[in-house]
Ligand SMILES: Cc1cc2nc3c(=O)[nH]c(=O)nc-3n(C[C@H](O)[C@H](O)[C@H](O)COP(=O)(O)O)c2cc1C
Ligand code: SF4
């Protein structure tokens with residue numbers, strides 16, 4: 264028998280996508296929101312009539328962790344399937360990549376929207392546009408998009424523009440190729456109080472506590488959760504020279520985290536929220 268619980272799967276480092284998933288779930292009701300950190304075989308959507316995917320955009324597409332999760336997830340191919348991305352500016356190939364994965368399962372992406380959000384890559388830049396202005400605008404947009412999903416709206420999703428298609432192969436694959444090892448640049452200062460928050464918010468379970476200190480396992484998504492939620496700002500960043508030599512571009516040279524740089528996380532989302540893998544919203 265069909266349970267008809269709606270399921271929304273999210274990936275989130277700094278909370279924008281978890282916030283989006285939460286708002287949509289509140290509007291829909293009877294919805295479970297599930298972190299893509301879960302084992303996909305344990306969180307199947309084979310019996311859901313509404314299935315959603317909510318995620319950030321990394322390097323103009325969806326990251327490998329999201330792609331692997333969706334590939335392995337069982338879904339009801341007749342369900343109403345929607346996606347909400349939370350890019351700062353460039354959505355790129357995100358929806359095309361997702362639709363391809365769904366297509367392989369005999370399913371179709373029926374509605375997909377970008378909800379522009381604060382850019383969070385604090386090891387390269389401070390948060391922008393100003394969270395004070397952008398967060399309320401994002402909240403308003405989220406409500407509109409949620410109501411469209413509630414009505415089971417359909418659309419022709421946004422595709423990558425011609426300029427993105429032209430530049431992408433020259434620029435982005437090299438960054439994606441080293442993403443898992445980007446954590447070689449993280450180091451932990453003496454301010455660390457061994458609270459373990461960084462390891463619990465990591466959506467990749469890429470941080471383990473060894474001798475009461477975080478250790479990075481080099482399967483990183485570069486999501487910024489650990490840096491942004493550390494209560495002591497104890498996680499610093501500076502790429503070691505051997506990493507820099509691999510790709511010596513301006514972008515890579517910019518990868519540093521000055522002490523004064525603002526960290527960002529969505530103001531509606533706490534570290535505790537990100538530690539919960541599954542949550543049912545009535
Ligand atoms: C490694 C990395 C790469 C990113 N690449 C893009 C991008 O290509 N286009 C874009 O618009 N935003 C990009 N962003 C910004 C995030 O997509 C955006 O801040 C998102 O809302 C973060 O979601 P979260 O808070 O749920 O983690 C990038 C962020 C990170 C950490
Ligand atoms: S969150 Fe910060 S203070 Fe807590 S264990 Fe991690 S690095 Fe240390």
Ligand code: SF4
Nearest residue numbers: 465483484486487489
């Ligand atoms: S180690 Fe930090 S940046 Fe990398 S995936 Fe985990 S929380 Fe994100």
